[in-house]
Amino acid sequence: MANLDEKICIIGGGPAGLSAGMYLEKKGYKNYTILEKNDHVGGKCNSPHYNGRRYEMGAIMGVPSYYAVHDVEEFAGIQHDGPQLNRNYKNKDGKVIEPFEPSKNLMKIPRLLKMKKQVKLFGELLETKYKGYDINGHRGVSQGRYDGYACTPGREKISGENPNLKDLSMPFKKFCEMNGVELVQDIWIGPFTSFGYGYFDEIPAAYVVKYLDFQTTMNFVKCNLWTWKDGTQSIWERLNDKLCNKARLNCDITKVERKDGKVFVTVNGQVEEYDKIIVTSPLQYIPDYFDATQDEKDLFSKIDYERYDVLAVETKPEDHPEISYYVFENMEPERYGHLMVYYRRWRDEVNQVITTYALRNHTGDPEIPYETCKKTVLDDLKTMKNPASAVVNENSWYYFPHVDSETYASGWYEKVEGMQGTNNTFYAGEVMAFGDMDETAEYSRELVDRFF
Numbered sequence: 001m002a003n004l005d006e007k008i009c010i011i012g013g014g015p016a017g018l019s020a021g022m023y024l025e026k027k028g029y030k031n032y033t034i035l036e037k038n039d040h041v042g043g044k045c046n047s048p049h050y051n052g053r054r055y056e057m058g059a060i061m062g063v064p065s066y067y068a069v070h071d072v073e074e075f076a077g078i079q080h081d082g083p084q085l086n087r088n089y090k091n092k093d094g095k096v097i098e099p100f101e102p103s104k105n106l107m108k109i110p111r112l113l114k115m116k117k118q119v120k121l122f123g124e125l126l127e128t129k130y131k132g133y134d135i136n137g138h139r140g141v142s143q144g145r146y147d148g149y150a151c152t153p154g155r156e157k158i159s160g161e162n163p164n165l166k167d168l169s170m171p172f173k174k175f176c177e178m179n180g181v182e183l184v185q186d187i188w189i190g191p192f193t194s195f196g197y198g199y200f201d202e203i204p205a206a207y208v209v210k211y212l213d214f215q216t217t218m219n220f221v222k223c224n225l226w227t228w229k230d231g232t233q234s235i236w237e238r239l240n241d242k243l244c245n246k247a248r249l250n251c252d253i254t255k256v257e258r259k260d261g262k263v264f265v266t267v268n269g270q271v272e273e274y275d276k277i278i279v280t281s282p283l284q285y286i287p288d289y290f291d292a293t294q295d296e297k298d299l300f301s302k303i304d305y306e307r308y309d310v311l312a313v314e315t316k317p318e319d320h321p322e323i324s325y326y327v328f329e330n331m332e333p334e335r336y337g338h339l340m341v342y343y344r345r346w347r348d349e350v351n352q353v354i355t356t357y358a359l360r361n362h363t364g365d366p367e368i369p370y371e372t373c374k375k376t377v378l379d380d381l382k383t384m385k386n387p388a389s390a391v392v393n394e395n396s397w398y399y400f401p402h403v404d405s406e407t408y409a410s411g412w413y414e415k416v417e418g419m420q421g422t423n424n425t426f427y428a429g430e431v432m433a434f435g436d437m438d439e440t441a442e443y444s445r446e447l448v449d450r451f452f
């Protein structure tokens with residue numbers, strides 16, 4: 001029997017924490033507190049102002065299958081009312097190309113036809129051989145089970161055995177080769193690697209296909225995308241405004257102690273008592289301020305993350321790109337540290353910033369220093385014939401926390417899921433599902449559904 005009076009502490013005022021608050025509130029819980037360390041909510045949904053508009057330093061877009069984000073929109077009374085997205089392609093030398101247009105790639109027609117066939121086959125394999133692949137979170141996958149909610153508007157509860165799901169722990173490249181669909185990587189790479197989620201030779205297939213399930217990928221292909229006029233940050237600001245308990249900002253949490261069936265949180269020097277705690281901040285760092293158990297220390301030390309660098313740059317009006325560009329050649333591991341995509345958000349105005357995206361780590365290679373990567377990206381912009389005149393904002397994000405294939409296969413998620421609720425502690429946020437707005441919000445929905 002749920003005790004709706006429980007005092008629940010939520011660490012983090014990003015999509016995971018705020019949506020946890022929303023789903024708790026929808027269930028009747030009113031006694032929750034969201035503690036955010038920054039002076040604003042939104043986390044990696046970060047939309048600063050420039051010239052009377054907002055641009056994106058963090059999350060940019062959604063797709064129609066973002067059902068949890070849709071819940072948030074309904075709750076907060078907002079709509080995806082932003083500019084229509086579109087993009088073209090350049091090669092690494094700055095020449096405009098049309099990689100998917102057969103008439104522009106006569107030599108590549110056989111490959112394009114083969115790719116089309118493989119995409120169709122991949123869609124069928126995902127539905128049949130990998131049935132259950134697209135439910136939120138990773139519970140049971142490494143043991144060949146699925147258990148959760150279907151990725152459909154009705155989110156029906158489904159569960160079952162499917163030993164083939166164990167294949168999802170292998171890197172996506174190997175997974176595609178094993179299934180004879182290696183050319184689908186040409187399509188999946190755009191919204192994966194350039195969006196900072198790492199390279200296909202290193203990232204377990206589970207992350208790739210759970211985020212880029214077939215339906216979502218086709219939405220990207222067709223540019224059937226959602227954006228928000230005031231930026232993705234405004235989604236979470238508006239949600240925060242509607243919650244009965246708004247996030248408390250500028251919270252410096254120095255200690256979390258779990259004893260006597262309670263959770264004691266030291267915030268800005270004061271000890272607060274709670275019944276339960278939901279952690280949505282990076283789990284990797286909780287041993288720094290939690291009375292972490294040995295299991296927590298061992299498991300969370302296995303988390304890795306991407307070094308994903310974003311620059312917001314001004315250009316002279318005559319140098320402003322006419323549209324956003326993908327540079328596929330720079331999405332290969334050999335070109336890590338180069339500009340992979342640059343984004344023109346406002347098509348009706350040249351006096352806005354454009355944002356650039358680069359990854360500067362790849363498993364087995366040395367991490368590229370931040371300043372070196374920044375210089376490479378600015379040089380790449382010159383090569384693209386869209387040189388920057390000034391950098392107005394920059395960030396290197398702690399991005400897409402995840403575990404590697406070996407750790408995934410060894411049952412990392414089963415162990416962490418098995419710890420949910422121990423010491424009145426619950427884990428949510430990016431690493432528990434995937435590093436996008438919807439997967440994190442959806443995970444919070446399920447967490448509330450399962451345990452509260």
Ligand SMILES: Cc1cc2nc3c(=O)[nH]c(=O)nc-3n(C[C@H](O)[C@H](O)[C@H](O)COP(=O)(O)OP(=O)(O)OC[C@H]3O[C@@H](n4cnc5c(N)ncnc54)[C@H](O)[C@@H]3O)c2cc1C
Pocket residue numbers: 011012013014015016017035036037038041042043044045057058059060061062195251253280281282308310397399428429430434435436437438440
């Ligand atoms: C450049 C970029 C592009 C992206 N593009 C997209 C996109 O197009 N579509 C999409 O869906 N997603 C995108 N994302 C990913 C998306 O923004 C994240 O996956 C999502 O914000 C994760 O939500 P979260 O709440 O789990 O984590 P976060 O957004 O990281 O929020 C965590 C919150 O916890 C707070 N916090 C951390 N430590 C503490 C502490 N000790 N005490 C209190 N508070 C703490 C942080 O300040 C933060 O507010 C993008 C992200 C970036 C950076």
